[in-house]
Amino acid sequence: MFHVKHARQRRGALIALAAVFALVAVGCGGVQRPDGWAAPVQVGDGVLVQARSGQLSLINPANGQPAWQYPSDDDGGRPFYATPVVEGDSVYVADYKGRVARLDANVGNATWATDLDVQVVATPLLRNGSLFVPAEDGTIAVLDVSSGAVTRTIDTTDRRIWSSPAADGGGLYVSDLDNGITIAFNPSTGERLWEQSATGASAADLVLDGDLLMVGSFDRSLHSLGVEQGGQERWVAQGDGWFLARPLVSGRTVFASTMHGTVYALDRATGAERWTFTADDGAEFRAAPVIVGGHLVVAARDGRVFALDTTDGSLRWTVETAVDGNLNADPLVVGSDIYYSTSKHNLVRVDADNEGAPQAIPLAAAR
Amino acid sequence: MPIGAIWQTFLETPLINIMVGLSAITFGSYGLAILVFTVITRALLFPLTLRMLHSMRALQDIQPQMQEIQKKYSDPKRRNQEIMKLYREAGVNPLGCLGPQLLQFPIFIALYQVIRITLGNTPEGVLDLSRRLYDVGFIQDAVPLSRTFLGMDLGQNGNFVLGGAVFAAMWLQQRISTSRSAATTSSANQAQMNQMMQWMLPLIFSWFVLFSPAGLGVYWFSSTAIGLILQWIFVGPGDFTWGSLVPAPFRDALGITLPEPGTGRGSRPRPKPAAVANSDTESRDTNASSGDERKDSRGGSQQGPRTTRPSSRASRRRRHHRR
Numbered sequence: 133m134f135h136v137k138h139a140r141q142r143r144g145a146l147i148a149l150a151a152v153f154a155l156v157a158v159g160c161g162g163v164q165r166p167d168g169w170a171a172p173v174q175v176g177d178g179v180l181v182q183a184r185s186g187q188l189s190l191i192n193p194a195n196g197q198p199a200w201q202y203p204s205d206d207d208g209g210r211p212f213y214a215t216p217v218v219e220g221d222s223v224y225v226a227d228y229k230g231r232v233a234r235l236d237a238n239v240g241n242a243t244w245a246t247d248l249d250v251q252v253v254a255t256p257l258l259r260n261g262s263l264f265v266p267a268e269d270g271t272i273a274v275l276d277v278s279s280g281a282v283t284r285t286i287d288t289t290d291r292r293i294w295s296s297p298a299a300d301g302g303g304l305y306v307s308d309l310d311n312g313i314t315i316a317f318n319p320s321t322g323e324r325l326w327e328q329s330a331t332g333a334s335a336a337d338l339v340l341d342g343d344l345l346m347v348g349s350f351d352r353s354l355h356s357l358g359v360e361q362g363g364q365e366r367w368v369a370q371g372d373g374w375f376l377a378r379p380l381v382s383g384r385t386v387f388a389s390t391m392h393g394t395v396y397a398l399d400r401a402t403g404a405e406r407w408t409f410t411a412d413d414g415a416e417f418r419a420a421p422v423i424v425g426g427h428l429v430v431a432a433r434d435g436r437v438f439a440l441d442t443t444d445g446s447l448r449w450t451v452e453t454a455v456d457g458n459l460n461a462d463p464l465v466v467g468s469d470i471y472y473s474t475s476k477h478n479l480v481r482v483d484a485d486n487e488g489a490p491q492a493i494p495l496a497a498a499r
Numbered sequence: 500m501p502i503g504a505i506w507q508t509f510l511e512t513p514l515i516n517i518m519v520g521l522s523a524i525t526f527g528s529y530g531l532a533i534l535v536f537t538v539i540t541r542a543l544l545f546p547l548t549l550r551m552l553h554s555m556r557a558l559q560d561i562q563p564q565m566q567e568i569q570k571k572y573s574d575p576k577r578r579n580q581e582i583m584k585l586y587r588e589a590g591v592n593p594l595g596c597l598g599p600q601l602l603q604f605p606i607f608i609a610l611y612q613v614i615r616i617t618l619g620n621t622p623e624g625v626l627d628l629s630r631r632l633y634d635v636g637f638i639q640d641a642v643p644l645s646r647t648f649l650g651m652d653l654g655q656n657g658n659f660v661l662g663g664a665v666f667a668a669m670w671l672q673q674r675i676s677t678s679r680s681a682a683t684t685s686s687a688n689q690a691q692m693n694q695m696m697q698w699m700l701p702l703i704f705s706w707f708v709l710f711s712p713a714g715l716g717v718y719w720f721s722s723t724a725i726g727l728i729l730q731w732i733f734v735g736p737g738d739f740t741w742g743s744l745v746p747a748p749f750r751d752a753l754g755i756t757l758p759e760p761g762t763g764r765g766s767r768p769r770p771k772p773a774a775v776a777n778s779d780t781e782s783r784d785t786n787a788s789s790g791d792e793r794k795d796s797r798g799g800s801q802q803g804p805r806t807t808r809p810s811s812r813a814s815r816r817r818r819h820h821r822r
Contacts, residue, residue: 166621213622253622294622309643333643335625350642373639374629391629416629433626460626475623 166228168211169418171462172471172479173218175237179464180223183495184477186210188225190240193471193481196494200240202233213253215296215462217263224277226252226265232275244280248273255296255337257304259319266293266306274322286322289313296378298340303359307334307347314338314347314355316363328363331355337378337420337462344400346386348375354388354396356403367403371396372410378420378462380428382442389417389430395438397428397445407445411438420462424470424484431472433458437482437490451488453480510609511616515631516638518613523641529618530648533714536610537721541729544602548726552733555676557591607719614714618646618654653714661716662709668723669701675730675739 165185172181175190178199183189186209189198202225210227217224222243223235230248235241251268258264262283263275270290274283291310298305304319312333316325332355336348340359344366347355354375356366373392380387385406386398393415397406415432422429427439427448435453440446453459457476464471468485471493479493521532541548564585572578586592619625625643632638646654651661673696708716745753 167623169622310645335643351640374642376626376629391626414630416626418626458623458626460623 166211166213167457167475167477168213168228169460169475170212170473171215172464172473173216173223174464174466175216175218175223179466179471179479180216180218181471181473181479181495182212182477183479186212186227188212188216189495190237191479191493191495193466193469193493196479202235202240202242204240214265215255217256217258219258222277224256224258224263226256228252230267232256232263232265232273232280234277234280246275246280246282248282253292253294257297257299259299259304262319264297264299264304264319266295266297268292268294270308272297272304272306272317284322286317288315288317294335296337298338298345300340300359305338305340305345305359307331307338309333309335312349312351314345314357314363316359326362328357328365330365331357335374336376339379339381341381341400344381346379346381346388348377348379348388350374350376352390354379354386354398354403356386369396369398369403369405373416377417380421380423382423385442387421387428387442389421391416391418393417393432395421395428395430395440395445397442409438409440409445409447411436418458418460419472422463422465422470424465425468427484429463429470429482429484429488431459431463433460435459435474437470437472437488439484439488449487451482451490453482453490453492455480455490455492506609510605511612512631514606514609514613515617515628516633516635518617519628519632519638519641519644520635522617522644523637527641527645528648529644529646529653529714530651530717533648533653533717534721537718537725540603540606541722541725545729547602548729549733552730554591556734557589561585561589561591603722607715610718611711611715614654614712617642617644618712618714619643620654620712648714648717651713651717653717654712656710656712658713658716659709661713661720662705665708665716665720665723666701666705668720668727669704670697672723672727672730673697673700674744675727675736 167185168182170182170188172179178190179193180188180190183191183198183201187201187203189201191198210229210231212225212227214226218237221237223237224232225235226232228251230250230252231245232248232252233242233245236243248265248267250271252265253268254266256263256265258277261277263277265273265275267273270288270293272286272288272293274286275281276283288306289308289311291308293306294309295307299319303316303325305314305316307314310333311329312331313327313329314331314334315327317323318325331347332349332351332353334347334349339346343358343360345357345359347357349355352371352373352375354369354371356368357363358366369388371388371390371392372394373390375388376391377389381400384400386400387395388398389395393411395409395417397408398404399406411432415434415436417430418433419431423442426442428442429437429439431437435455436450437453438450439448441448453472455474455478457474457478459472460475461473468483470482470484471479472482473479477495479495481491481493483489483491518529518532518536521535522529525531525535565582568578568581568585572581616624616628616631619628628642632642646652651658704719708719742750742756
């Protein structure tokens with residue numbers, strides 16, 4: 133009797149131990165690696181896309197064949213979050229570990245490469261022969277585009293910057309992820325012009341439209357600041373989730389989407405809500421909305437794409453791209469084609485003229 | 500339900516929300532949230548911890564009888580039976596010590612994941628937080644979390660100060676535990692094992708902390724410190740004194756004298772050899788007649804003070820039942 137009881141206890145203990153270790157193994161196994169969410173960009177007739185983590189490929193969108201790759205050797209430890217910036221025959225790229233390079237758009241060779249030794253997530257801004265590269269340590273490195281030399285460093289808030297800055301003739305505007313402050317600098321001198329702390333932490337790319345600066349925030353609000361009024365808040369639109377996607381201004385309407393699956397059409401002047409659209413089944417919008425063929429097209433992270441009527445938000449068509457990975461990156465629009473790259477580095481083309489018929493572009497050939 | 504989904508639904512996601520919620524409550528300080536979480540975890544595990552501490556004490560109480568059995572029986576099967584019998588009589592479960600440690604281990608691993616996810620060690624982690632957070636306003640608004648605490652970046656690996664602190668705390672805990680058992684352990688193997696545990700466990704954990712986000716080190720250090728305090732309060736320091744940390748050559752110069760083994764609070768006197776060998780002969784008489792008893796049982800016929808049986812709850816129950 134005693135032996136039977138003990139045998140049962142021992143078996144129970146062994147099963148409990150096995151369960152604990154299985155759970156622990158699962159827990160240890162799921163450690164996330166950075167993959168990068170650089171958006172595809174057009175370079176000549178090709179599409180420059182992160183075909184694998186840490187490697188950009190200029191591909192022929194018709195068949196996925198690569199013209200060149202950068203870097204030529206695969207380096208999975210340096211994924212690209214910053215979208216490449218194209219100007220003429222040059223492409224400026226910045227990887228997660230802070231290597232910034234100028235590439236020859238024709239062959240993909242690096243004209244120069246500079247290691248900043250800081251993590252870079254935000255897309256750099258090119259302006260007047262200088263490349264402004266915001267980094268995770270809260271600095272903005274200003275690089276001379278002809279040599280790649282760091283001409284100066286602007287200290288912002290000593291906190292992470294994930295949103296791409298905006299600029300006009302008067303200022304360079306930056307929002308940070310940790311302190312929730314939006315700051316205006318003189319881009320030539322780095323002098324601080326004004327700061328606004330009411331905007332909340334931001335990871336969405338900033339949009340400047342005239343004198344209005346749109347700041348999407350983690351405080352579930354879209355903030356509109358008057359840059360000519362010292363960053364004074366013009367209006368705030370409350371949403372149902374984080375605003376992490378870059379807003380889109382079209383005429384007198386601002387389109388913004390949330391990580392809670394809702395798209396808002398707001399009056400540009402007042403922030404008043406014109407219409408909303410909510411996608412069901414836990415959609416999250418990180419990719420920026422675009423207007424193609426007269427429709428507002430938004431892509432959820434789970435791969436669903438919705439085309440909405442810009443005037444009333446009614447659903448015109450929807451497709452499931454059914455590609456592996458999340459749609460975190462902003463889309464590229466070429467004519468009626470919309471290109472989305474995924475977190476697993478697949479590329480899919482959605483034809484807006486054909487009710488969004490999706491077509492996966494085989495990047496396997498490029499590997 | 501796949502095991503990955505079980506892990507996420509029942510451990511990782513609730514823990515993410517608890518940590519983010521605690522961070523919102525503790526003025527946006529993730530470090531304070533970790534400390535509060537540690538205190539809550541230790542409070543919830545306190546009944547188990549207390550049982551473990553009592554079990555530790557009871558195990559030390561029956562060391563003399565254990566040694567006697569090991570000397571007395573050469574047949575491993577019979578020896579194990581006798582040991583199990585002794586455990587039963589003393590109401591001791593040798594695996595009972597593992598309970599809180601085993602329960603803490605999944606929390607430790609889950610916290611490792613949670614710190615990486617909540618502090619956004621990868622940018623994707625911040626995006627993934629959105630679907631992991633419950634639809635509660637103050638939890639949603641708490642993100643992104645503050646990464647710095649006491650000058651440390653809680654999301655960064657390689658904090659040597661924390662690694663050293665974890666090593667020191669765990670080493671001290673092991674030192675106190677082994678100083679207690681050293682008083683009742685005469686086996687060279689056991690002493691060697693204790694010595695190894697005293698160094699290996701702290702080394703393993705401090706290495707793990709060194710290669711993990713600093714937030715995890717804060718958790719493990721504070722959890723160990725709380726365990727140390729509990730051990731001190733409920734079991735006592737045994738023969739451990741702070742003076743024993745001073746290397747022997749310096750003790751005389753500093754005028755430090757160590758107490759006799761077995762005189763510390765919570766320690767048990769080291770049994771004399773005669774007492775060990777002669778103890779409990781009454782209950783073992785039947786076993787001896789079966790021929791398993793070692794022929795060279797030293798001092799078996801000598802008279803000596805009887806080692807008292809541990810008065811466990813189980814044995815008290817049995818005595819009461821017999822009455």
